[in-house]
Amino acid sequence: MKAKLADVAKLAGVSVTTASRVINNHGYLSEATKAKVFQAMKELNYQPNSLARSLQGKKLQLVGLIFPGIANPFFGELTEQIETKLFTRGYKAIICNAGRDKEKEREYIKMLMANQVDGIIAGAHNLGIEEYNKLGLPIVSFDRKLSDQVPIISSDNYHGSQMATEELVKAGCQKIFFMGNSNQKGNPTDLRLQAYCDLMASLKRESQVRSIAFSDSVLLKQLTIHKMLEIDQPDGVVCSDDLTALLVLNEARNMGLKVPQDLKVIGFDGTTLIQTYHPELSTIIQPIGDLAEALVRVLLERIAQPEAALEETSYILPVSLKSSQTTQVA
Amino acid sequence: MKAKLADVAKLAGVSVTTASRVINNHGYLSEATKAKVFQAMKELNYQPNSLARSLQGKKLQLVGLIFPGIANPFFGELTEQIETKLFTRGYKAIICNAGRDKEKEREYIKMLMANQVDGIIAGAHNLGIEEYNKLGLPIVSFDRKLSDQVPIISSDNYHGSQMATEELVKAGCQKIFFMGNSNQKGNPTDLRLQAYCDLMASLKRESQVRSIAFSDSVLLKQLTIHKMLEIDQPDGVVCSDDLTALLVLNEARNMGLKVPQDLKVIGFDGTTLIQTYHPELSTIIQPIGDLAEALVRVLLERIAQPEAALEETSYILPVSLKSSQTTQVA
DNA sequence: ATTTTTATGTTAAACGATTGACATATTTCA
DNA sequence: TGAAATATGTCAATCGTTTAACATAAAAAT
Incomplete structure (x- = not known):
């Protein structure tokens, strides 16, 4: 039903490889070919399947947000800001309302791992340090020390x-x-x-x-x-x-x-x-906006360079x- | 880094096929084998890669929520309820704060399609009927008529x-x-x-x-x-x-x-x-809880049977x- | 006229998991 | 004892996309 790359290639009259090259801007491409492919993409309303791309090793550009609940206005506003800033950078957010429930938070983490998220912003802290340590995923924490490996962002x-x-x-x-x-x-x-x-x-x-x-x-x-x-x-x-x-x-x-x-x-x-x-x-x-900005920025840095040493382990933003x-x- | 099925199989001393069979409970399996595989999964903290599974045609169990913004307490509470009810049924939610922005809503929809969501709950309505019609995805709408094909849930x-x-x-x-x-x-x-x-x-x-x-x-x-x-x-x-x-x-x-x-x-x-x-x-x-319940239930029904005729095109819940x-x- | 550069195609492997086809071995039941 | 049921393995294809390797051909530069 949904158009796939092969459909685009056929409509544009090029090979699948060439079509893929156009999308990923890889190798030599003539303007004419690019135009044909883009045109075909538009006609078919084609969206590359992120899942397949991610299987190939590309980033899914998806992060998990774990908070106690977004009905609370503070977390609601923070979450909205985070989501907006992520979106601007091409990232999407899965929300997880963990409440005060340890088991639920654990389940959420499993689910996020299964979904190959690129990183996690953790604002609900029912779990111990160890559990977060062994994830092998970039994480930043809001307002709570999780581990030496996890940067904390909080207000003063x-x-x-x-x-x-x-x-x-x-x-x-x-x-x-x-x-x-x-x-x-x-x-x-x-x-x-x-x-x-x-x-x-x-x-x-x-x-x-x-x-x-x-x-x-x-x-x-x-x-x-x-x-x-x-x-x-x-x-x-x-x-x-x-x-x-x-x-x-x-x-x-x-x-x-x-x-x-x-x-x-x-x-x-x-x-x-x-x-x-x-x-x-x-x-x-x-400073909810600044907190969101810091959370997003630090997380995306970790995602880009997971191996880099932590510059800071704690960012404390001023309040007024x-x-x-x-x-x-x- | 992350454990894959092959690792589980090796640790359990079985073939990948058998391991997969255990996970999907497919064909004849002895208790002993099941135990070995489950044990290995636990030891490796294995989570099947949902992306790969979904490529195979399995449901990603992911839905998109498009709302004007969750900082507004009404949408915050509604979103939280929806998310909770989805989670109970094994589904996850991607949030989209579309605001009043047509272009942003369009972008969100593209993104959701690219991420192969199984369905969409639309509560921000900046777009016209046509755009929603051609998605070929199960959709339910909160509080707004999108199209004859899209069930509406709203309060009275x-x-x-x-x-x-x-x-x-x-x-x-x-x-x-x-x-x-x-x-x-x-x-x-x-x-x-x-x-x-x-x-x-x-x-x-x-x-x-x-x-x-x-x-x-x-x-x-x-x-x-x-x-x-x-x-x-x-x-x-x-x-x-x-x-x-x-x-x-x-x-x-x-x-x-x-x-x-x-x-x-x-x-x-x-x-x-x-x-x-x-x-x-x-x-x-x-009735925020009931609205959430109805939105989730109707959407999941559509996902389960996309071809079924709509029972109702409009659900109006009583207010007090x-x-x-x-x-x-x- | 010959070498580069540019442009495209073909083919195939890979990502991780699923699944059907088929083979084989062990157990169970008449 | 022999047929049926149970249990597991091997092999290969598939999902949609990416990408490296290689081939080929036209255009551009020498």
Whole structure:
């Protein structure tokens, strides 16, 4: 049904070899022949079968993206940016929503290998180092150390969280809590927590951490937040991400607390979505476009030269503070 | 580098043919042989090369998803659901963010063809019917008529918008406006607009439509909204989607309007994100999970039996009204 | 007029896996 | 014991494309 190279060659009145030469621009070709072949390709709406080409050793120009899920706006925006940048460079992306599921991530990796992807961008990290090490595939990791062989791209989580905490301190908060997604060890969110704790310690203040699990239902999350606001009555909350910050804001409003008078809140991520639809929220902005660019660039470099020594094993991109109403001095 | 079938066969001490037979469960095999081969596969971490298999005529089990972009929460959630359901059935997904760009969508389609995808789920509709018709590939469309040969899955946009408008009428609004993304013809959003207009007409009220283009900057959108709220002073706004509704709510708050006392607002889409972080917003909920299920099921049926006559050319899934604070009777 | 260069064709092998045809050996069952 | 069923192997073709090797012929350069 679908046109193959032999059909093109026949229509153009040349041999299959010549047709292939035209496509791959290989050897001596006359303009006339090229024109004939291109014309035939157009007429037949011919697309070379990438699978067959890749069997020959050519790159499939396909990469796998493994993330916890793209419904989360941060990963959605990051994935979209990555895909766009890949496309510009002639690459395609297979998406894998691994969630928090180790087994699923393992399955995805198998599937990607079977599909001969040229490389992987890993942003879901349920698996151990060893499993990624033995793949023999170019990999770059988003925000998590996988192995010495795998370059990591991330935002400056530590500095971001430091700025966030400072923002609340400067705004005059006396009782600053940290509220975040519960942290498996090694998670970059750890750095956000760490920076908060370090800064509090350096100010001789007590760290107060409340965590809500990613998998908790919203009601449970709200309950946790409610309890914190009611019992502990903090006047400032550093949140591990913007969505958590929104929950805090919502709960505060329900309880009749005034923001920023009674309570100041700052988030983390700064997606376009949040910046657009919640311009009032102070937050730490991750440079999503730059992150995507770095992930793609480093991966494609690895793909082009798999043997080259790693220039850098870690790329930490700067974040920026967006100071808005939720941290305004009352 | 990567293990191939020949390596497995050698390690297992059998012929390549036998190894292949084990994998494909073809012909007579002894338990002992099967065990040996499986063992060898495990040891070598062998994954059959899907590309080579597909060249043989086997399905690649790969489908293309073409959407305007997954950063939009609605498409993000829909894409995630689709991907999950595909994965369960052994299929993989290539994502294509076509935006509003005709040329890019065309390029994506070429690329998908070159990659021998088994089918396409099309949710970005920049191209004409003809282009989709001549692909000779199973396709299902989300929310837009492409051709008689292409089944459409969509929500009941008309009924949804009808319910939305009624909700405002019931809540006592006297001056109900429609605010939405500007509508190219044939867009399903048209039905939302249509339902609003029809209902207004049947009530002998005047339709008032304000449109903001998808591509408008946020500032421009806000300006449009501001103008409407200030000059026309509607007391109810039917929005074509939840994000637009949020902009209206924000602008209303900035202007000191009280919701729902001075102004009632209702949105459309009802993503988990919005329901979670904006529980106050009344909206029409599209059944994202069911839409994904239907898209996947119908596509896989077409893939399994490409020649079968279409059972249905259009599947319209019911939506539901979520009546919340923004449309409460004051 | 002769050598290069350019242009194209023929043929065949290769990529990795599948599969049919055929041969052979072992087991099982009448 | 002999036929049927079971188990495995060898060989070769096939999928669509690429590419090296070789041959040939016309055009261009010497």
